[in-house]
């Protein structure tokens with residue numbers, strides 16, 4: 001059984017691997033390279049094909065802009081089978097955009113630092129992989145400098161996202177409060193996603209109007225970060241994005257220490273690390289909810305909802321013992337009932353929860369992977385094991401889907417796997433979790 005599942009996962013990754021040296025998340029639905037997908041995908045490949053794992057990361061970092069920015073989608077082809085594609089995003093408006101690749105002008109959670117560290121671990125610290133890490137690590141470091149120097153508007157070590165697509169959790173109910181403050185025009189466009197996936201499982205047309213409008217504002221300012229910080233109606237401190245940055249910082253510190261030298265880089269990373277953790281605890285922790293939440297910088301207030309992103313600070317080592325215990329209680333009480341798989345993407349006890357719709361409730365394997373490692377880091381091994389077992393069970397029952405219903409149903413009669421099929425990070429992270 002174990003071997004069969006792993007072989008199926010390997011096939012998903014092999015089939016989605018492209019001649020350009022990168023892997024698409026899912027055939028038809030997502031035909032390009034996505035930033036955080038690439039990180040997770042590399043971890044899967046590393047268990048059976050180190051060369052492909054390396055090329056995934058190398059290709060992504062090859063698309064880095066001159067200012068250190070790494071885009072959320074790299075458009076390796078001019079295919080118009082995804083909307084919005086390169087002609088809508090127009091990354092060339094930014095004076096330092098890559099000349100080699102067209103891309104979006106927004107980013108995604110900074111996972112590449114901890115991915116490099118895990119690649120080295122999977123490769124048993126072998127010399128070739130160490131050489132690879134040495135050849136790429138400065139690009140990731142430059143990316144962290146870009147984030148701290150351009151997106152930390154309060155100077156406290158937390159960086160903003162200006163678009164829901166930057167969070168990776170695209171249509172989370174968290175953003176509904178922000179949509180209520182906006183009134184974008186009705187765009188005319190042809191959706192491509194809903195020709196691959198049941199529209200009931202995807203964001204609505206009106207939500208897309210908001211998504212496009214924020215991009216239009218960023219384009220009016222040629223994707224200039226300072227102007228975006230001034231004008232974007234969406235300006236948020238995301239616990240997920242910041243936790244990934246903090247964990248990746250920690251990985252860079254560990255890797256540079258192994259490499260030796262690099263004193264200046266180490267002291268920069270260490271000072272940011274301390275400041276970011278302190279601010280995450282001060283600004284994003286909500287003691288009433290017993291969880292980390294998002295902060296709306298534009299409207300200067302916390303957005304008080306619990307989602308799977310609320311627990312990602314475990315992975316970053318941010319909460320103290322007291323917070324950690326409160327978070328575990330919240331997780332068990334709201335998300336962990338007997339009839340549920342862990343971990344729903346949004347609070348199942350809230351009336352905005354929707355078990356079938358994308359980031360409004362379903363379980364996502366990448367968030368589970370982050371949670372598994374975070375809970376283990378804090379010694380909650382039983383709960384971590386449950387997250388792992390649930391992830392494997394969902395894939396075994398329903399296949400390598402993009403997301404899954406968190407309600408326990410009968411696999412013989414109910415189809416609880418949603419979104420894209422043969423989804424790369426579900427396959428890659430299953431392999432990593434099983435090894």
Ligand code: 9WN
Pocket residue numbers: 025030034036037072165168169170193
């Ligand atoms: C927009 C590729 C990406 C993931 C995101 C997921 C989804 C894109 C979309 O697919 O977003 O970036 O078109 O819906 O939400 O996390 O990286 O798998």
